[in-house]
Amino acid sequence: MTETKSTCCYCGVGCGVIIEHEAGHITGVRGDPQHPANFGRLCTKGATLHLSAAPETLAARALHPELRSGRGEARQRVGWDTALDTAAERFAAIIAEHGPDAVAVYGAGQLLTEDYYVFNKLVKGLIGTNNLDTNSRLCMSSAVAGYKLSLGADAPPCSYADIAHTSALFITGSNTAFAHPIAFRRVEEARKARPDMKLVVIDPRRTDTAEAADLHLALLPGTDIALYNAMLHVMLWEGWVDRGYIEAHTEGFDALKKIVREYTPAMAGSICGLDRKAIEEAAQIFATSPATLSMYCQGLNQYSFGTHNNSALINLHLATGQIGRPGAGPFSLTGQPNAMGGREVGGLANLLSAHRDMANPAHRAEVAALWGVPDVPATPGKSAVELFRALKSGEVKAVWIACTNPAQSLPDQALVHEALQAAEFVIVQEAFGHTETCAYADLLLPATTWGEKDGTVTNSERAISRVRAAVPAPGEARHDWAIVVDFARRLGARLGEAELAARMFPYASPEEIWNEHRESTRGRDLDITGLSYALLETAGPQQWPFPEGASAGKVRLYEDGVFPTPGGRARFVATEHRITAESPSARFPLHLNSGRLRDQWHGMSRTGLVARLYSHESEPMLHMHKDDMARRQLADGDLVKVKSRRGDVMLKVLESATLRAGQCFVPMHWGANATGGLGINVLLPADFDPYSKQPELKHAAVQVEKYTDGKALVAMRRSEVGTDGRLHPNPLELMQRLRHWLPHFPYASLTLAGRAAPVVVLKARGDDLAPALLEALDRELSLDDPTRVLSYQDSRKSVAKRALVEGDSLAAVRLAGETKAAEWLADMMVQGHSAAAVRTWLLAPLTQPPAGQAARGKVICNCFDVAEDDILAAFRGGETLDALQTRTKCGTNCGSCVPELKRLQHGVTS
Template sequence: MNSSVSPETVRTTCAYCGVGCGVLATREESGAIGIKGDPMHPANFGRLCSKGSALGETVDLEGRLLEPRIGGKPASWDTALDLVASSFAETISEHGPDSVAFYVSGQLLTEDYYVANKLMKGFIGSANIDTNSRLCMSSSVAGHRRAFGSDTVPGTYEDLELADLILLTGSNLAWCHPVLYQRIAAAKAKRPAMRVVLIDPRRTMTSDIADMHLAIKSDGDAALFIGLLGYIAAQAMVDRTYVDRYTSGFEQALAIASSHDLRSISARTGISPEQLREFFNLFTQTERVVTVYSQGVNQSAGGTDKVNAIINCHLATGRIGRPGMGPFSVTGQPNAMGGREVGGLANMLAAHMHIEDEGHRDLVQTFWNSPTIASRPGLKAVDLFNAVRTGKIKALWIMATNPVDSMPEADLVVKALQECPFVVVSDINSVNDTTIHAHVLLPAAGWGEKDGTVTNSERRISRQRPFLPLPGKARPDWWIITQVARRLGFAEAFPYETPAQIFAEHAALSGHGNRGSRDFDISAHSAISDVEYDDLSPFQWPQGRGEAALERRFFSQGEFYTPDQRARFIPVNPVNEEAADPRFAFTLNTGRVRDHWHTMTRTGKSARLSAHFAEPFAEINPLDAAVHGIADASLVKLGNDHGTIIVRALLTDRQARGRIFVPMHWNGQFAGDARVDKLVSANVDPISGQPALKMARVAMKPFEAAWYGFSVMREKPDTTADYWALARAEGGFRLELAGLEEPRDWSAFARRLFGSSTDAPLLAYHDERQGQHRMAIFDNETLIGVLYVAREPVTVSRSWAAEQLTLPFARSHQRFQVLAGRPGKDMPDKGAIVCACFGIGRNEIATAAMNGCRSVEAIGAKLKAGTNCGSCRAEIKGILDTSMVEAAE
């Protein structure tokens, strides 16, 4: 596969989730970046989701960190690197190697990850390097290692298309891994007999392709699969040949499973005995079964046990490693898997070797020719930041992640960074909630400028190739780490001048002393040249020295990586429910939305990605909202002993009573008080150290706003309202506002908000009795800004109002129309945006439905909605269903 399709087009890999989609990036003559899916890439075959399609809109230099900074002031690279190296060296000399730490990220490339891990574990001599991947998939790692003896994902994406039954547990695939969702949907359309079961407390958009939805209690997953294991045995569906030949510990695991009857499992899962029996029968009677799981399983205080409960069921039936069969962990970050391969977790060594294994430590130390090697696991993420806060860690280097927003008890992370004597942050952004606490800021390369490799959820390694020059003084992460390593006295071991040299060393280590004893082996590439590296095609590991690249599954014939080469059944008990606290009656679940990702440092730049959900919200059951006096679209305050947040109330029966869902994306740059992870207690899985980000207890009450506002404006506003949420719009910004007290002068408030120096008159309408105010400023034919204020949530169409920033206003009646907040007959209101790819709104879809479009395909033919990435197809179907019901009435 050529790295370039044409002189202007480069083959690279998407920067978002762990699907690892191939991307064709084209620098157009206008300077814009054209993005298309790569039809040759085996992960996506040309498909992209809404986020991937909009990558070209996120690579501008606004907000970029373009030079090193010390104490907020520009500095040279030499000065900054000297300070980082000397500060770490002095700290190590005075307090020992465990007094320093790296906190890294699944957004690093494998080469970056490798060099950071080598420096910390092999030369500094501490294992205090952990990654934000700890927050998303470390329970999968722990579960794999307990069962298989290695962190091996057995199957491939093709299994999703070959399966006759797919279980989606703890995974909103339609929004979080849309391309995999589309592959399953396409396979189901070809083979309607395929069945999909969604196991999730919420009825998410993934339910669109589900034949069965099990609305499981939070943390009920372990009990469900324990019950399934017992049912498998009771129905004589155990594959005795596989179990006897390739596994151990089955009787111990079954003893626990058999002690729980259907009634007990029903009580623990919240699923009726009848529905449990239907699900269990479906599993036992279907040979080709894939269980896809993600954060909903992993992000739990019992996440590792949940993973092993799932694996136990596949081992018991021998449904692993064969086409269309197996447990399948899908990761949330573009290179979470690459980080696992190089030992980016504090309890692992490079090349999937085990830090607790003396033989593995000797292999790595000998290969690196390092003066030392970390002899015990380092601090995992939660413990690491606790150690920073208590002063045990005195120098911290954060790379490509934003822990002030993503860690549990996030306000304590703020305190830790404030009290840490020396904090270094490598990032592409000059300002986010973490960079503001850095003593030294280092400008890193961003997607589009980075050169290296990533590994996706099916073990496929792909090249990420640059198609943009490095801006300003930005440098690749591997280069930055290498420069510090040299200044620490380790120049001979860090000679790298190109990422290909690092990849070759990484590949050579994977084969060092291996001889088939470890799963991860890519030593076929240990002598790769720069030219070969540039042209490297996506391949799946393992690929040992002298072997051709092959598609491969693991474990159909055993050959596990345990000492006796047998898989281990793990006896698992159901997760115990937390004791109820009457102060905090609701279970809070955090997660993602369709068009945003992580803490929005990339997706927040795109107007069309912000159009679907432009502000933080809480999904609340309407009955719970009624009891607490919360109206739809009003504001709600959620809180517990860790703090409070204020978000918009979204009432929906998709959410069960007693439960609340809040996205994890919003931060201090996009909302006044919506960092939801500060409400999450730092409870962790005792084995994996992964925090229980899906489970917090909160109280809920209305935010008693005296006024609500909505505004669009050209310039980025500076607001201090009691509630605010900012989003990109074409031509400017859109802003939600609310306050506890009304300003004395609304006109002055509007002028300050719009931030314009123009002396153009303010067009205004005030109704003091009704509490309604509307103010706008035009500069010649251009709208500078408009603000709508009311005592209730403002009802103006947000998408229509935002469009006004892009239109000319030559006539006065057009200006008054904007002030009125209503489009004219010649300006139809498209409604809230549903299809981000083509900007199609809810009203447009509903109108098409009323005019005869009765299917998602018909809507696509008429409006194009749902025909690009397909992420909105489930939402379109929901609108169609509603429209048909209304028409029938």
């Protein structure tokens, strides 16, 4: 076995990993104890990375270039020369007829810095348009705009080390325990070491993060500015602002002071739905603590006023001097593994390399000189939402989508799907060929992914880490940067710029690209001219700035009180409360808040391949307050139609104590590959912030009604490990085939269950479960041989059961009409045994599970497969958390489940 150090490909914490591999295959992964982001820890997602690269996952990979000869035709395998020549010809023809702004690239925060750099150079340098945007627009662009507006540059001033130094930590707009678990482990350690440290959580929901807080402010969605202005009002009234710091290092305070005078705690409390005393307490903690740190994410960013959400929070740090010293400052938690790296190279439609401003002629001239082109376009390109609107209207004719899945992740999904359908030519460059966007690809280009790529990424604390390849690329997959370089040379020839393209794209390795990017930062705020691949290899991750001659990067910025603004002063931004893009009404009476699950990531193109990552929340669920459920006569597990002004989705409903009445919550991960419609984001508005262009993905107004039409269907198939060490049938191949069934049903859910032997689970409700449909489905599940299956049907009672038992294992089952025993049967399949009760039940008119045979409940600890019911039984029996952890090991590995274990214990003992 060989080991290779690399970096996790999920969130912006940027954890170091050690990849174990043998004979060209990844066999295991563990945390890198020397990496400063995680010191060996991994969350549930990172700890299962090797399972996302298991042999069976090749069924989900894009392995060969594929080209569609015409709309409506199936793609056919082609060679790389044909693929890239076709791409170059189509792009060149469109540019010649309609101009460079008729083409666009839409990328991802998962690309490596080197990939980003060549894409940026291709679009803004060779093609001559600024139509390059990425999915970082959906998660981090308001943080970018907020930092620039308030502090002068897109530079997070803090580091993870500040968590251990702070006296008061404000987590706002972030369920850190779920979204950034390893950062939350640091919070837990800091509080244990410093019991007097205060944790304040500002979130509409009582999340696992909020459960751990000393003070939880459950404000109404989108009312953050009113809260922060009221806190500043209190600070001014009580004399808690730092007048010396304000006068020496800031500007604009007087204008802001006039505004916040109106934001009394009582007035803000009525807006936010908070008690004024809670606002006053939060203000006191923030202003009077020796060091105050704030950490924030999408709950601030994903609003149509997200930039001002960020600036309103930063205003508090500036007013109290809580910045530029250990344990103090505003710390944006990056959502993606390399959103920071993309921002560093100018990888958005309004940015240029090395934090240069597109509106600055001198900055454009510097980039043009670096790239060897006459000029760089001055007009900002289309941001994410604008780009897909332009595709639909025909203003943009062709789009190249790389390493992202807009047909799942963007808001207003109906518009996005119409746009992709309307586009003249769609290129999708992707490692996973099963994503919703790949269905629209006229040209599919197979790319490498984690474990195969080589380059760098930058995490939330400005630390640059090496990403290293452990195994060769499968099939004909190529590195993203190499695809771009090859295409650029071919396009240059067709644009009559062959010599220019050859000069611009001479790269034979990612290190050559890195060296050029490094030089572009010389003298800039993010100067990394002192860094090299060799240094990163020997010394490990390094924070920027790291200029030539430096011995180390900077742990925190602005310690001298000097900011990268024209006058060297930070700016107070005058912020006023604004209402959300849409408000509840008689027709749409509920707030819908979106967010993340603990064990899934983004659109699930990778985590969705790992069965155990479904065990904490196994399918799409709408979380609702019990009072709202009672008004609609809903019970746990009932089907509901959730409808907004743009579309609707069918989900099961789950009672949740985390929400106040009038609000509901849905995880954002589920797309058309897992549901019967276009996915969760069909509900959400495309309204965006005027400064950052970030859409309001966090909130919508919806109606919820019970759905009882049609008949229920559940189909499940278990995979076994064969003598060849592979799973049979391949669960991912089966899922791919079953996805074609989803549009047949108003409600459908397609997921995985289990661990070593995954179970594919299809749940649906249809108006007409015709015999022909069921027969075709039975063939997919190996339930079509009457000599091998057990079958029971009673049309009068709407009971139809069919099952395949192999040895002592329930291998497949299909229930139609009545599905009350589905969860129990799923547990039997996952556990891999079939008691006599199962056979008896299958051949009888029973619909309920046998007495005493209830399902075991969701899995709380994924590392050691410990379920909620077992944990609750232990606490009810008087077992302590320490004793439970000693006996079951739950919460002793990655620690992601520890907040929930504490909450369950508190619920039993309080």
